Amino acid sequence: MAARGSSEPSAATSGKPPRRRRLRGPAPTIRLRLTALYGTVFLLTGGVFLTVGYLFVRSNLRTHHSLREELIRLGIHPVHGEFGFPPHSKTGQLIHTVQSQILGGALHRLLIEYVVALLVMTAISVLIGWLLAGRALAPLRKITATAQRVSGENLGERIALTGPADELRELADTFDGMLARLDGAFASQRHFVASASHELRTPLAIMRTEIDVTLADPDVGVRELREMGEAIRDTVDRCERLIASLLLLARSQAAAGHEEPVDISALAADCITDLRARAQEAHIDVRDDLQAAWTTGDPGLLERLIANLVDNGIHHNEPGGYLRVCTRSDADHVELLVANGGPRIEPDRVAELVEPFRRLDRSVRGFGLGLSIVRSIAAAHHGTATLRAPDEGGLEVRVVLPRRDRTRAARAESAAAGTRAARGEAPTLAGDADRVGSQHVTMKPQGRLTES
């Protein structure tokens, strides 16, 4: 209680004055109810206790403590009546009356004192109850204050409640976890918008400068004008490629609209055939191991997923490197594995690759959207894409999708998977145990909140 109480001053001082009334609004009602409960319970138990006490005192005084019995205990044996006086004698009657008056007076005073004491103690207990309820509810006020301060721009705040691991602490920790995930989602969105605007404005700046500089020369010749035109055409091409990639990313995030049975191995074979000439030119050894792997999805998007991976594998390779494309299926899933050689990637930078507009080497062409599109398409098909950077260099991407007849079941399961992903558990394929010595990153669907 002391530890929880210590958080009270900070909660009380951090609230701004205009918010304070609203902040305190709901708190006193529960506080009042708790106080009333304490008071009533004390009043009832105290009342019962004192009544019982009073009754005992009264019966004891009446039965055990008559003067006659005290005299007998002292060895004085009155013949009969009080003090040896016959009961019906005047003196005997007087003594009896006085004795009952003393008894009656004492009991009456006791009753009044008990009632006063009960009222005073109840008042004190209500006060103590009020204070205790306030202390017990202080963490709740802190949680409310934080929740009110948090907004889209200010997600860095945490409650960070200290004290015993009780229900309130659990509530605060859950809330903190939710804030962290929201923060991550907002940050990645901000990064996306900033990067997209950067990528779109740079070509505009190039075109604008080319035109300004060329036209500022009054004696500009045909050759310079032609060069300017070519530079602008190249830059427009770049814009078109960027917009096409962004549209593809948006389309894949909007989930697969048109679904049909697709054999991943056939798509992979087509992609390899298309790109084999480029691979040979770059002196890359392409090996494949394609077993039929049927899933359900949008063939256009799945083709894009495989093409992006194979293209990446050739592009980020080194002369004499390898590119391995495998497909296989087990009872529940189909799996596509694209592995390529190339320069070594720091394991802690693998995570960056899946974020849009992240490039390890910015001198290489491209916008850094390829793997984001892969992740997004995999997620839209209820699957996952996992990245691994082997120590010997290169990159290994494993895409796991539900098997064709399991797709429907997977869709029903996807809600549960969302909960798992939110808890930070990565859904994995059985038999995927070779994960030592290198970092894994499971790419989760963008729409879900992931803690990073």
Place this chain on the structure above:
Amino acid sequence: MRVLIAEDELRLADAIARGLRRQGFAVDLAPDGDQALVKSRVVRYDVLVLDRDLPGVHGDDVCRLVRDERPDTGILMLTAAGALEDVIEGLSLGADDYLAKPFRFAELVARIHALARRTAPSRPPVLTHGDLELDPARRRLTRGGKEIELARKEFAVLETLMAADGATVSAEQLLERVWDEHTDPFTNVVRMTIMTLRRKLGDPPVVQTVIGVGYRMA
């Protein structure tokens, strides 16, 4: 005037350099942060046009380091992020000016001129010496009210000499201020330029040779 452009978009850097050279600036290029730092340590640039999102050493760090090491170099930050917070952040890093992409080239030139004027010790926008009047921003030179046409390098040499305000400027200094990194340091290009400059300026001669030291305005 010597300008360094640190920009990783080579096409953009090239277009800016082309435009600035035509305006008479001596322009060097740095495609990443590391080269920008190395070059700014070797040469004293009047203005550094710095892309904020540089590969290698990040533009923010380049800005901070150059601000520390070369307090008299004006830094113009050039970036695609033009929101108010980005401008404030850029300026608080030590940049003197901030221009968001896409920009108008004429605005960039005007801002570079303004920066160079601000960082050079109390330099008036129009330099005068006797009956000579030189306006660097408009690239105009008059002597006794009569306009004189000068080539780019001649104009820049005269501007440097007039900005020195009577002090002697060595040939090495002229080479550094007016010519860029591609010039052979053992060339007689400074001497040749001074010769044609004297011829164009006419009589009485205003550019004086201080034997063994350099040149100054007389």
